[in-house]
Every structure is written in structure tokens, then in C-alpha cells.
Amino acid sequence: MPGRTKNLDGFANAASEARRQIYYELASGASGLVLALFMWGHMILVGSILTGERGFNWLAGMLEVYYIAQPTVVVIFTLFLVHAALASRKIPAQLADRRRMIELGKGLANAGRFRPANASEISPMQAHIESRLWIWQVRTGMVILVLGSFHVVLLGLDVLTPLFGEHPGIEALTSVARVKAGLWLPYAILLLCVEFHAGVGLYRLAIKWGAGRLLSRNVLHAIERVLLWFFLGLGVVVLLVLADVLPPPLAFLLTEPAI
Amino acid sequence: MTSNEGGAPRRLRFEIFRYNPEDPGSNPQMQTYELDEAPYMSLFIALNQIRETLDPSLQFDFACRSAICGSCGMMVNGRPALGCRTLTSDLPDVIRLHPLPVFKLIGDLSVDTGTWFREMVEKSEAWIHAEEAFDPEAQEARMDDELAQAIYEGERCIECGCCVASCGVANVNEDFTGPAGLNRIARFMMDPRDKRSDADWFEVVSNADGVFGCLGMMACHDVCPKELPLLEVYAYLRRKTLAAAFAGKEE
Numbered sequence: 001m002p003g004r005t006k007n008l009d010g011f012a013n014a015a016s017e018a019r020r021q022i023y024y025e026l027a028s029g030a031s032g033l034v035l036a037l038f039m040w041g042h043m044i045l046v047g048s049i050l051t052g053e054r055g056f057n058w059l060a061g062m063l064e065v066y067y068i069a070q071p072t073v074v075v076i077f078t079l080f081l082v083h084a085a086l087a088s089r090k091i092p093a094q095l096a097d098r099r100r101m102i103e104l105g106k107g108l109a110n111a112g113r114f115r116p117a118n119a120s121e122i123s124p125m126q127a128h129i130e131s132r133l134w135i136w137q138v139r140t141g142m143v144i145l146v147l148g149s150f151h152v153v154l155l156g157l158d159v160l161t162p163l164f165g166e167h168p169g170i171e172a173l174t175s176v177a178r179v180k181a182g183l184w185l186p187y188a189i190l191l192l193c194v195e196f197h198a199g200v201g202l203y204r205l206a207i208k209w210g211a212g213r214l215l216s217r218n219v220l221h222a223i224e225r226v227l228l229w230f231f232l233g234l235g236v237v238v239l240l241v242l243a244d245v246l247p248p249p250l251a252f253l254l255t256e257p258a259i
Numbered sequence: 260m261t262s263n264e265g266g267a268p269r270r271l272r273f274e275i276f277r278y279n280p281e282d283p284g285s286n287p288q289m290q291t292y293e294l295d296e297a298p299y300m301s302l303f304i305a306l307n308q309i310r311e312t313l314d315p316s317l318q319f320d321f322a323c324r325s326a327i328c329g330s331c332g333m334m335v336n337g338r339p340a341l342g343c344r345t346l347t348s349d350l351p352d353v354i355r356l357h358p359l360p361v362f363k364l365i366g367d368l369s370v371d372t373g374t375w376f377r378e379m380v381e382k383s384e385a386w387i388h389a390e391e392a393f394d395p396e397a398q399e400a401r402m403d404d405e406l407a408q409a410i411y412e413g414e415r416c417i418e419c420g421c422c423v424a425s426c427g428v429a430n431v432n433e434d435f436t437g438p439a440g441l442n443r444i445a446r447f448m449m450d451p452r453d454k455r456s457d458a459d460w461f462e463v464v465s466n467a468d469g470v471f472g473c474l475g476m477m478a479c480h481d482v483c484p485k486e487l488p489l490l491e492v493y494a495y496l497r498r499k500t501l502a503a504a505f506a507g508k509e510e
Contacts, residue, residue: 107337
């Protein structure tokens with residue numbers, strides 16, 4: 001803990017260094033917040049496939065005609081990279097340090113698991129999972145960085161160039177063909193990682209900045225769980241429809257009455 | 260109670276970390292001891308029984324037996340806890356004990372928390388910085404009851420080191436102020452008698468060794484034997500830091 005100098009300027013610029021640090025922290029939290037909210041909105045929009053190809057194409061068309069989709073792709077990809085750069089600054093660089101953290105997290109989670117059935121309620125040996133959740137946030141973050149980049153670049157090409165399909169833009173036919181051809185697997189992994197990463201990330205962000213005073217930690221954790229399972233469930237149904245395994249369950253909304 | 264009343268007592272198996280850094284011939288290893296569980300047996304009672312009846316060379320620290328001296332912190336099945344406050348009836352048949360990580364090992368389960376806490380106190384200058392000389396005749400300044408309670412809450416820390424041992428960051432970054440250190444800082448930031456300004460604190464708290472080193476793993480809050488509201492402490496430090504950053508900008 002000795003007061004080592006960590007920047008080249010020494011302590012001369014301690015105040016500006018401290019200001020830089022809070023900007024990093026704010027930018028990493030805020031970019032995470034925006035990305036998590038975007039992901040949930042995105043899931044709802046992609047959910048339009050549940051009404052069938054027509055509904056999906058109509059929504060995609062609207063977002064492109066009014067130039068909402070094009071800047072969004074660019075802005076989200078930028079935020080995505082900023083978030084990756086800033087959030088990763090907290091990951092220990094040395095493998096030995098990472099192993100130490102993993103070991104510690106496992107110990108803390110398992111200590112409460114093997115309690116005798118009649119252990120007292122005030123026993124200090126309660127399960128603690130948040131340390132393990134952080135480790136999994138790092139792991140899912142790494143997966144998202146790879147698979148998410150692939151997905152955003154692919155869809156960026158869809159939206160901004162006429163490379164795939166008949167004209168620039170997202171088309172249901174192309175999306176279904178891709179998912180069916182095998183993209184269901186990376187997309188399923190991406191879905192799982194994103195929902196976990198976003199849910200746990202927002203829970204942690206809320207606790208860090210003191211939302212625990214308004215809502216208890218249990219309530220915040222419960223909200224996180226509900227959102228996680230809701231969007232995971234929705235995502236799975238969307239993928240099944242895109243893979244042509246399941247007929248669009250909400251197709252009746254857009255069909256003309258028979259008479 | 261886990262030991263079946265009237266029936267045979269539970270046979271407890273203790274796996275205890277043994278290593279004496281002073282002895283060049285000593286190698287770190289786990290040693291096993293078996294003991295019959297007694298009603299209301301704490302780890303304090305169990306370890307003393309092991310030392311008295313099975314192995315007089317076993318090193319561990321205890322003083323008060325009532326969770327106030329903070330010397331019996333140890334890793335119990337992978338989680339930091341006070342030996343005196345942990346009942347064997349809350350633990351499985353196999354109890355693995357390790358010394359607290361982060362701190363310097365004295366031997367077996369005994370660690371030197373004192374040096375770490377002294378360095379933390381010196382680094383954060385955890386004492387009241389008053390501008391005026393102390394006047395023993397003067398009446399003490401009045402303090403709001405709510406504020407006094409909040410300061411007292413932070414003062415309840417017994418410096419057992421359980422939070423530090425449970426902290427992933429403190430385990431890998433020896434410069435990190437640590438949960439107990441941040442709690443200390445918050446206590447003096449709140450204190451109106453301390454004349455250090457928010458701008459002074461800003462430089463201490465707003466960095467990777469201060470509150471922004473915290474990953475939000477929350478283990479410190481969960482393991483604290485005194486149940487200090489550590490998560491609220493960090494949120495307080497973050498908000499104060501934010502306020503100081505923007506106040507400094509306007510100057």
C-alpha cells in the first residue's frame with residue numbers, strides 16, 4: 001500500500017488524474033447502461049418477427065426510411081467499443097491474479113452451500129454469489145466482444161450497403177436464411193451472454209451508485225432475474241421463428257379477417 | 260443444533276492449513292484432526308480443544324471470544340469469518356480452515372492484520388485534521404444526532420480483516436485501499452470536525468486504488484461480522500466524488 005507514483009507526472013497532477021478517473025468510471029457505467037437498455041429495446045424490435053415476415057420487414061423498412069437504423073448502428077458500435085475498452089480496465093492483467101479471484105469467488109459461493117439443514121438463520125455461512133457473477137460478467141463480456149462485433153458488422157453491412165439481399169436494409173428472408181444456415185448457434189450463445197451481462201451489469205451499477213437505499217438488494221436482484229428470464233425467453237422464441245422451426249406465434253395479428 | 264440431542268455427537272473433521280514461515284523445514288500443507296461436536300461449540304472452543312488434546316503446536320489467534328477484538332478472522336470453508344462467532348452446528352461435517360489471505364502469515368491460522376491496518380491508517384491519515392489547536396476548556400461543538408449515528412456506524416469496524424480477505428481486488432492489488440480503508444475514509448469525510456475539504460479527499464478516493472478500484476463484488480458487505488453497511492459507504496464515496504469533480508470544474 002505504499003504511496004507509489006502511478007503517472008509520469010508524479011503527484012503534480014493528482015487532481016486532473018482524479019478527474020480523469022471519474023470520467024472513466026462514469027463513461028464505463030453510462031455506456032453499459034445505454035447498451036443494456038438498447039439491447040432490451042432491440043429484442044422487442046426483433047420480436048416483430050413473431051408477427052411474421054411482413055411485420056418484420058415493415059418495421060425494418062420504417063427504421064431505415066426515416067434514417068433511424070443507420071446512425072444507430074454507428075453509435076451503438078462506437079459505444080460498444082468504448083464500453084469494452086473502459087470496462088476491461090478493471091480485469092486483472094495477470095493470469096495468476098485472475099485465478100486467485102476465481103478461487104476466491106468459488107470459495108465464497110460454496111461456503112454457504114453445504115450448510116446443515118438445521119443451521120441457524122443468523123449463521124455467517126450464507127451463500128454469496130456476486131463475486132462469481134463478476135467473473136462470469138468478464139467471461140460473457142469477452143464472448144460478446146467477439147460475437148457481438150461479428151453481428152453488428154454483418155447487420156451494418158445489411159443496413160448501409162446493398163451487399164446482401166435486393167436492396168440496402170434488413171430483410172426477413174435474408175435473416176431467416178442465415179439463422180437457418182447455422183447462425184442460430186452463435187446467436188444463441190450471444191443471446192445468453194448479452195442477457196446475463198446486461199442484467200448483472202445493471203444490478204451491479206445500481207448497487208454501486210446507491211440504489212440500494214431505495215430498493216433493497218434482494219428486490220434489485222429479483223428485478224434483474226425477471227428481466228433476464230423474460231428477454232432470454234423472448235430471444236429463444238425469436239430465434240426459433242428465425243430458424244423456421246416455429247411458425248410466427250403472433251401472425252394472426254396481421255392477417256386479414258376471413259370474411 | 261446438529262449434534263443429535265441424546266444420540267451420539269457428530270464427529271467433526273477439521274482440515275487445517277499448517278505452515279510456519281519461520282521454520283525453513285516447514286512446508287505448507289493441510290493437516291486433519293477429528294473431534295466430537297459439543298453443544299454450542301464455536302470454532303474458538305474447537306480449536307482450543309485441538310490444541311489442548313491433539314496438537315500443542317497449532318497456531319491461531321483469539322482474545323475476546325465475543326466478536327469485538329477482531330483477532331480470530333480465518334477462512335472457514337472458503338469464506339472469511341470470526342472463529343469465536345462461528346458455531347460448528349452451522350457447518351458441515353468437514354471444516355476446512357485457512358488463514359486470511361492478503362495479510363502477512365505468522366503461522367498456521369495466525370496472520371498479522373495490524374501492519375496492514377496501520378499502513379492503511381497512515382496512508383489515508385485516518386485521524387481528525389483540525390485547524391485550531393485543541394482547547395480543553397472549550398465546550399464540544401454540537402453534532403446532529405443522525406450524523407453522529409452515521410459516524411458511529413463506521414467506527415464499529417473491529418479491523419478483523421474479513422472484508423479485506425474476501426475482496427477480490429485487495430487480493431490482487433496491494434495498493435487498493437480496501438473495504439475497511441474506504442469505510443475509514445468515509446467516516447472522516449462525514450465528520451464536520453475534520454477540516455479536509457472534498458477537494459482534498461477527491462484525490463485520495465477518485466482512483467483505481469480508491470473507490471473506483473471496487474468491482475462491486477459485494478463480498479465484503481456479506482462477510483462483515485459487524486454487518487457494517489459497506490455498500491452504502493461506497494455509494495456515499497462515489498456520490499461525494501462526483502459532486503467534488505463537478506464542483507472543482509466550476510472553480
